[in-house]
Amino acid sequence: MSSTIFDVARVCGFSKTTISRAFSSPEMVSERTRNIIYKAAKEVNYTPNAIARAMVRKKTNNIGFIVNDQQYPVVLNPFYSPIFEGVLQVGREREYSVFIASEKDIQLPTGQVYVKKQMDGVIICGKTEQSVIEGFRAQNIPVVILNNVYDLEELVCVTVDHYGGTVRAIEHLIEKGIEDIAIISGHFSPYVYNERFKAYTDTLAKHNIPLKSEFVKTIEPTMSEAKKCATQLLSLEDRPKAIFATNDLIAIGVIKTALRANLRIPEDLSVVGFDDSNFSEIIEPELTTVRIDKEEMGRIAANKLIDILSGKKFEKEIIECQTKLIVRGTT
Amino acid sequence: MSSTIFDVARVCGFSKTTISRAFSSPEMVSERTRNIIYKAAKEVNYTPNAIARAMVRKKTNNIGFIVNDQQYPVVLNPFYSPIFEGVLQVGREREYSVFIASEKDIQLPTGQVYVKKQMDGVIICGKTEQSVIEGFRAQNIPVVILNNVYDLEELVCVTVDHYGGTVRAIEHLIEKGIEDIAIISGHFSPYVYNERFKAYTDTLAKHNIPLKSEFVKTIEPTMSEAKKCATQLLSLEDRPKAIFATNDLIAIGVIKTALRANLRIPEDLSVVGFDDSNFSEIIEPELTTVRIDKEEMGRIAANKLIDILSGKKFEKEIIECQTKLIVRGTT
DNA sequence: CTGTTAGCGCTTTCAC
């Protein structure tokens, strides 16, 4: 079918080796030879075969970005897609390509973790079985964890300062003189959920604001659940003057519900979200929210992974990305 | 490093061949043998090496999703990300993995198109040089074009009924009794731009509505440009009663501008967008827009490509995905 | 600077 290094050799008379070098380490070949080879290559439409190269080098220059099936579709997920973009950026800079894979892609009939695909290392996002991590490692595939934390030797985890971000959000509302602050938490992983919730209660306590149980809600993080929940909160006799939502989508559900009930935002109700997804500037008024630098998270994870692939060793480490309160029109 | 078929052979006593078969065509091996092999494999932590397999099979089961650098970041682009998701879905169904690549990933020092990566076929999105398509084909890498049209032998192009969608949008406004309809076009590829613009003028003409040149605008499709343009249109002495924007982001810029100028939507101004991106249900009131089934586009392109990879032949073909007007709160 | 030789780990005939 397509031509090989052999065809080029036949045309220009040089050995396979020299031709190989002309492509992979051009500086080892004289300029004259190189040009002859390139010309011959063009003639027969030759291009190095990445598979064969990977085979002998034992390196594909690919990494995998693995997300739980439940969290699909990643690309459409306003939280994971910027992270993925960050990974892609680093990939481009450091000459790695990126596969997107779900956990299905890494199972064998025997139940083992199986790297069906050609990748040198993986970034695993969110929830996973610890056995999956171990499975990869058993096959010498380095792993970096993103948005989750596991306690394993030499494991690098990239996560977010959920606690600090939440504190800043709640204190911002308190500074505005608001004390009746409800929280709508999305059903995220226990780690994320607990950090954010604890920050909420701690901050209220710190400011001597009593916690009202009717102001505490946990829902599936969808628009419709958010609307339902907001409706309920806002029809409370003693309704909250602010709602802190643990992600932007929930916050937007709250805003829509309030606007449709003819409440003015922020005069009648303040709203704060979390993530600073690209939705936050679409809604009107625009959303005050806790920014996570998602691309940066992706970049950090990818750089760590490629560092490991380049032979660097790291101790067990948890990298906590900082957050920032972005004040817009809803507070 | 990681174990090979050889290590398994050593442990269980069977030949490489049998072990290979136990993994790639289990039915050719007796059940008893198979179990022994799986057990041995587990013991030494063996997993088939995808590279070696691809090498001999001359097939990677990977496809590439290639987008112009200018259109990066794909994953964050509300138009391309659902398309990508569609491709991913089909990939999962048909056992292909998907690479995201920019055009940078496919260049050689010699200037040739170079498939640096392991892929059996590619989907090319939006603008490209025709030479890129030809370059892939010269290397026996089948190509499917998405959201663009090229006139080449046996080339399958998946595109959208831009014309029909626009007609439906404009007629919807006319049915509401509105005649003062402005258009803000994004600077898209000539193909897309022309189809949509022609549909606008044709439809007005068909209904004997004179075209007002001050109602015709073309801008870069960004939020800020959209706001600027909307401000201008809305301050016209004889301002439009409706604005048709050729994508949702522009439409949202219009809505925000109007709301901030205390215009009521849709009472004072109707707005229609194009794409039905995930932004359209975030803004309040929610956006009336022309839906493109983007995931379906991705699915169609991926299925076509994999069909080709499976040996099917297709004539030159342009597949035009239908659109649908989604009426929400802005009209 | 260029060539020779020996594999990378697997699948695939072709025998048995």
Next chain:
DNA sequence: GTGAAAGCGCTAACAG
């Protein structure tokens, strides 16, 4: 059902 041998296209010593 199972095994032996050959080879996929390339790179990496090692020579010259």
